[in-house]
Amino acid sequence: MNSSGRKTPRSLYYITxxxxxxxxxxxxxxxxxxxxxxxxxxxPIYDRQIVGNRKNKTVDGKSLWRFANFFFQxxxxxxxxxxxxxxxxxxxxxxxxRKLMYMEDVYVTDGNAASSGTRFYVGTDVRQMIQKIxxxxxxxxxxxxxxxxxxxxxxxxxxxERVPPEDIESVYVCxxxxxxxVKSLLGDDHLDVIPEPYIFFEPDWKYxxxxxxxxxxxxxxxxxxxxxxxxxxxxxxxxxxxxxxxxYQFPDVYVYYQDLCKSRKLRMGHPVxxxxxxxxxxLVDMPSSLAQSGPDTWFLLFPTKRHWRERSDIxxxxxxxxWLLANYKASKISSLAIPALGCGLGRLxxxxxxxxLCKYLSKMEIPVWIYLPSEQKLSPDLLTEExxxxxxxxxxxxxxxxxxxDY
Numbered sequence: 139m140n141s142s143g144r145k146t147p148r149s150l151y152y153i154t155x156x157x158x159x160x161x162x163x164x165x166x167x168x169x170x171x172x173x174x175x176x177x178x179x180x181x182p183i184y185d186r187q188i189v190g191n192r193k194n195k196t197v198d199g200k201s202l203w204r205f206a207n208f209f210f211q212x213x214x215x216x217x218x219x220x221x222x223x224x225x226x227x228x229x230x231x232x233x234x235x236r237k238l239m240y241m242e243d244v245y246v247t248d249g250n251a252a253s254s255g256t257r258f259y260v261g262t263d264v265r266q267m268i269q270k271i272x273x274x275x276x277x278x279x280x281x282x283x284x285x286x287x288x289x290x291x292x293x294x295x296x297x298x299e300r301v302p303p304e305d306i307e308s309v310y311v312c313x314x315x316x317x318x319x320v321k322s323l324l325g326d327d328h329l330d331v332i333p334e335p336y337i338f339f340e341p342d343w344k345y346x347x348x349x350x351x352x353x354x355x356x357x358x359x360x361x362x363x364x365x366x367x368x369x370x371x372x373x374x375x376x377x378x379x380x381x382x383x384x385x386y387q388f389p390d391v392y393v394y395y396q397d398l399c400k401s402r403k404l405r406m407g408h409p410v411x412x413x414x415x416x417x418x419x420x421l422v423d424m425p426s427s428l429a430q431s432g433p434d435t436w437f438l439l440f441p442t443k444r445h446w447r448e449r450s451d452i453x454x455x456x457x458x459x460x461w462l463l464a465n466y467k468a469s470k471i472s473s474l475a476i477p478a479l480g481c482g483l484g485r486l487x488x489x490x491x492x493x494x495l496c497k498y499l500s501k502m503e504i505p506v507w508i509y510l511p512s513e514q515k516l517s518p519d520l521l522t523e524e525x526x527x528x529x530x531x532x533x534x535x536x537x538x539x540x541x542x543x544d545y
Contacts, residue, residue, distance in 0.1 A: 145269050147276075149233035150208035150295050151305055155181040156230045156320055159309065163327055167232065167301040170394075171203045183229065185221050191252040197296070202251055205296035208234065210268075212310075213337045214291045216250075222362070226312035226338040230320060233307045239268055239295050246271070250292040258296075280359065280387050284544070299513045312338035330475055344507075347523055351500045354475075354507045359387060363507060365436040369479050372406065374399030374445040375446040384437070391437050398439065407457030408442040411469050436471070439460075442480045450484025452491065459498040466502055473505040481511035488514055496526040 152167050158180050165178070170192075173180055182189075190310050192202040211214070220229055238244060244265050248271050249256035259267045271293045281287040307328040320331045336342055341356035358366060368384045374396050376382050384391050394412050398404040413436050441460055442450040458479075466474070479495065480486035487510060499506045504545045509517065519525060 145267075146239075146272055147210045149236055149238060150210065150238060151212035151310075152208050152232040152301075152453065153183065153212065154219060154230055154232060155183050155224070155228055155325065156311070156316070157181040157228075159230060159232075159320060160323055162232060163303055163306070163324060163329060165300075166208045166303045167234065167306070168301055169206045169353060171201070172299055175366055176514075183224055185223075188252075195252045197245055197258045197377050200298075202296065203209065205245070205298055206301055207251060207293045208238070208297065208301075210272050210293050211278065211291055213279075213339070215281060215288050217337075218339055218360070221312075222339055226340060227316045227319070229312070229338070230316075231310040231337065233310065234301055234305060235305045235533045238297055238301060238305065240264065240545065241297070243298055245296040247294045247296065249286070249289040251294045253289045253292075255286070255289065255340045276524075282387055282389075284389065295531045296496065308332055310334045310337055312340050312507065341507075345521065347496065347501055347526060350505050351496065352505075352507050353521055354509050356509065357508045358475050358477055359384075361507065361509075363473040363475040363505060365433070365438050365471045366477075367409075367438040367440050367474065367476040369442045369450075369477055369482075369484070370395060370404070370439050371443050371448075372399060372404050372441050373445055388437070391439075395439055404439065404441055406441050406444060406454035407449060408461055409438050409458050411471070412437040412439060438471075438474070439477075440476075440479060442484050450480030450486050452480065452486055452494070453481050455486075455491070456494050459494065463498045463501055466504065471504065474499075474502070475507045475509060478511040482513050486517055489520055492520060492526050493528070496539075500527060 154162065154167075161178060161180065168176070168178065170189075191519060192207075195202045204461065217229070217231070221352045229234045239246065244260070244264070245461045246259045246267055247256050248259075248267070251258070253499060259457040271290075275287075278287060278291050281291050305431050306329065309320060311320055311334050312335050314333050317333045318330050324331070336356070337362040339357070347353060368391070370376065374393055375397065376384060391412060395404070398410055404410055413434070440455075440456055440462075442458075444451070476495070476499070478488055478491055481491050492508075495508055499508065510521075
């Protein structure tokens with residue numbers, strides 16, 4: 139699903155429960171109104187709030203319920219929400235032929251069709267608008283309410299009534315076990331079922347060093363662990379790297395961080411935990427009932443350097459890890475996602491930082507995922523237990539090893 143350089147999407151994408159796939163392969167993708175009219179047994183993935191919003195919204199006097207809706211970019215807030223609610227192993231993304239975009243009775247939107255502010259296009263305007271809309275969202279990996287990108291990335295193609303089975307190209311799932319489950323559901327059907335964990339906000343690669351400590355390649359901000367670690371300086375600048383993403387996607391974290399720096403409460407060797415007082419998820423609009431029952435996301439602001447211009451301080455990082463090991467239980471941290479501190483813009487080397495991270499994090503009695511530096515290509519020998527846990531860590535006596543060479 140690589141979109142680099144394309145002016146229009148390669149396919150259109152429909153999000154559904156895997157239990158609906160046999161019916162979709164037989165009858166095609168139907169509008170919600172047609173599903174109800176024909177009495178088709180299906181497993182819903184949307185809650186009543188979403189259903190109500192789309193049923194009551196109209197375009198040219200027609201309810202959105204009369205259209206099958208497809209996304210140009212499936213890795214969007216709606217998929218994120220559904221994955222969080224249902225589990226990625228229950229969700230599939232069905233790719234259909236892009237030619238559907240150019241049918242004369244198809245509508246194209248420049249955002250979530252049920253949202254206010256979204257515009258609808260039909261007929262001669264469609265081809266030009268598809269290029270404009272797609273170019274704006276094709277490479278988006280994150281989104282925010284601030285610049286309306288959360289609405290825009292959910293731009294849709296609305297096809298009336300039905301898309302026939304012959305227009306289905308393939309099915310994307312989150313992992314190999316789900317791939318096998320879907321193949322079993324579809325029997326001898328020759329439809330391609332493709333594992334693509336990245337689309338489903340899952341790590342591209344994961345390697346378990348110990349029962350609780352794992353190395354991960356992926357996007358830390360989409361981790362579903364309780365506490366996300368942000369490497370910061372102590373002067374209040376979130377200019378680049380993970381910190382800049384936090385500023386963009388989690389503005390409340392930035393405000394809290396600024397206050398810490400102005401009051402000089404943030405210093406090397408003493409990370410600060412930001413516990414939200416109320417559940418808040420800026421990645422997706424959550425109904426209040428779901429938000430109140432869902433887990434909070436906490437942020438650990440971890441100083442790796444004093445000034446943003448400086449190289450990261452490996453001694454200060456180790457002092458911070460000592461503090462974390464001594465305080466995580468009292469702070470009620472139940473799981474932790476942490477980057478390779480200082481290995482990006484901080485100009486430190488994983489060869490030096492990795493063993494120090496693992497020395498302390500391997501002693502924590504909670505799930506900990508270390509997100510490997512995307513800026514450095516690491517050789518397999520730098521990812522082994524022998525290298526990372528030999529100094530102060532605990533080497534497991536028996537375990538089933540993953541293939542490090544797969545990294």
